[in-house]
Amino acid sequence: MQEIYPAVIKQNGSWWIGLIEEVPGVNCQERTKEALVKSLRETLREAVKFNRHEAIEAAGESFEETAITL
DSSP states (O other), X not given: XXXXXXXXXXXXXXXXXXXXXXXXXXXXXXSSHHHHHHHHHHHHHHHHHHHHHHHHHHHOSSOOOOOOOO
């Protein structure tokens, strides 16, 4: 399943800056738009992986996962 996360990006002088709307802390700055999108993708992937690990660790034993759809 492919997940989609909207990113807010803009050029600020000679830099491109961006952030992922739904995931606090996922923000990047790069010299090109292409590099920014790549950095955002990598940073988001790591943040989601970290958050999943933290949630599972906090749940302890005998938990279940369920999909929540908006």
